[in-house]
Amino acid sequence: MTTPEEQSPLWIDAETTVAARPADHKMELRLWLRLLSCSRLIENDIRRHLNAEFDFSLPRFDILAQLDRADAGLVLGEVSKRLMVSAGNITSLVEGLVKSGHITRTTSSGDRRAQVIRLTDKGRREFRRMAKVHGDWIARYFEHLSQKDIDKLMDLLASLKDSTRETILARQQP
Amino acid sequence: MTTPEEQSPLWIDAETTVAARPADHKMELRLWLRLLSCSRLIENDIRRHLNAEFDFSLPRFDILAQLDRADAGLVLGEVSKRLMVSAGNITSLVEGLVKSGHITRTTSSGDRRAQVIRLTDKGRREFRRMAKVHGDWIARYFEHLSQKDIDKLMDLLASLKDSTRETILARQQP
DNA sequence: CGCCGATAGTTTAATTCTAAAATAATCGCT
DNA sequence: AGCGATTATTTTAGAATTAAACTATCGGCG
Numbered sequence: 336m337t338t339p340e341e342q343s344p345l346w347i348d349a350e351t352t353v354a355a356r357p358a359d360h361k362m363e364l365r366l367w368l369r370l371l372s373c374s375r376l377i378e379n380d381i382r383r384h385l386n387a388e389f390d391f392s393l394p395r396f397d398i399l400a401q402l403d404r405a406d407a408g409l410v411l412g413e414v415s416k417r418l419m420v421s422a423g424n425i426t427s428l429v430e431g432l433v434k435s436g437h438i439t440r441t442t443s444s445g446d447r448r449a450q451v452i453r454l455t456d457k458g459r460r461e462f463r464r465m466a467k468v469h470g471d472w473i474a475r476y477f478e479h480l481s482q483k484d485i486d487k488l489m490d491l492l493a494s495l496k497d498s499t500r501e502t503i504l505a506r507q508q509p
Numbered sequence: 510m511t512t513p514e515e516q517s518p519l520w521i522d523a524e525t526t527v528a529a530r531p532a533d534h535k536m537e538l539r540l541w542l543r544l545l546s547c548s549r550l551i552e553n554d555i556r557r558h559l560n561a562e563f564d565f566s567l568p569r570f571d572i573l574a575q576l577d578r579a580d581a582g583l584v585l586g587e588v589s590k591r592l593m594v595s596a597g598n599i600t601s602l603v604e605g606l607v608k609s610g611h612i613t614r615t616t617s618s619g620d621r622r623a624q625v626i627r628l629t630d631k632g633r634r635e636f637r638r639m640a641k642v643h644g645d646w647i648a649r650y651f652e653h654l655s656q657k658d659i660d661k662l663m664d665l666l667a668s669l670k671d672s673t674r675e676t677i678l679a680r681q682q683p
Numbered sequence: 684c685g686c687c688g689a690t691a692g693t694t695t696a697a698t699t700c701t702a703a704a705a706t707a708a709t710c711g712c713t
Numbered sequence: 714a715g716c717g718a719t720t721a722t723t724t725t726a727g728a729a730t731t732a733a734a735c736t737a738t739c740g741g742c743g
Binding site: 379382383386410411412415422423425426427443446447448449450 | 690691692693694695701702
């Protein structure tokens with residue numbers, strides 16, 4: 336409680352835990368920034384590749400990727416949720432993908448508010464072609480990590496995702 | 510090294526390593542998607558908060574954050590590099606921050622091409638006020654993780670960043 | 684049935700972002 | 714000194730993004 340911070344005071348005992356430290360949160364901030372920079376580094380590189388080699392944008396690719404796993408198609412809201420982007424954003428991307436012939440869009444039979452989108456044959460063909468190369472790029476970002484590190488990272492990120500979700504939820508219902 | 514992937518084919522022996530496996534790269538792809546979703550989850554939440562509580566945008570906040578650590582100010586290119594966003598993007602954000610009185614911008618004395626930006630008193634004051642709360646938000650995303658997990662995650666993300674950089678560099682010079 | 688709150692999408696306005704071309708200044712050489 | 718390559722930034726055109734207001738539909742309940 337009375338503890339000075341980041342200078343690593345050696346006299347901190349085992350009871351002086353995270354919660355008991357003063358609220359500087361320097362460690363967590365650094366962790367977040369590190370996470371963000373990994374993410375941007377990779378995302379930017381993927382975007383550049385996709386543009387350069389296939390003349391295709393990353394958000395468009397992301398939508399096709401969601402659809403490739405969903406044979407029955409997906410409702411727009413579901414796509415929005417999975418990609419974690421706003422609903423309004425999906426509308427125009429979908430419009431473009433319909434126009435370019437990669438997907439179809441139909442009103443759900445059960446619910447006339449809902450729009451279901453599906454890959455066309457062309458869409459699936461082109462997505463698969465890109466996805467093959469895309470998988471190779473991705474794997475290379477991790478190629479200097481051991482399998483053990485990769486497994487551990489998987490675990491930790493799963494925990495982080497859970498932790499974050501919980502935190503966000505908790506704040507919405509006090 | 511010997512780890513089977515998610516279908517757990519028990520017959521894969523110890524020699525069937527990453528390199529020897531067929532090039533599906535499923536594991537790496539999942540890892541990347543998990544990293545991305547942690548990142549977006551947190552980033553979106555921070556953005557919402559900053560907007561709701563301070564009526565300030567995340568990219569603007571990010572620029573102030575860089576400047577708060579740099580008393581001598583920063584050259585635009587350096588800001589662009591650190592935030593990993595394109596140079597053209599910085600130009601207009603800086604313009605806005607100058608207009609709102611949070612930063613100043615002067616031509617570098619040594620190099621008339623370069624523009625140096627610095628926090629104004631107002632900018633520093635307002636940034637610090639926001640940063641205090643911001644630090645608290647961030648810490649909460651990690652609050653369900655042990656200190657050990659946080660440390661491990663720090664390590665692994667550092668390795669990943671290195672690995673990724675190496676991969677990206679290697680591709681540019683064959 | 685008929686209203687009412689919730690849900691699915693779209694629209695709108697404004698911001699953020701990128702890639703690529705243009706501008707301007709510096710640096711390294713000869 | 715001056716030329717050519719490099720570097721720092723700006724401009725441009727267009728895509729992606731969000732929040733918030735709006736429209737249409739659904740589902741439940743009196």
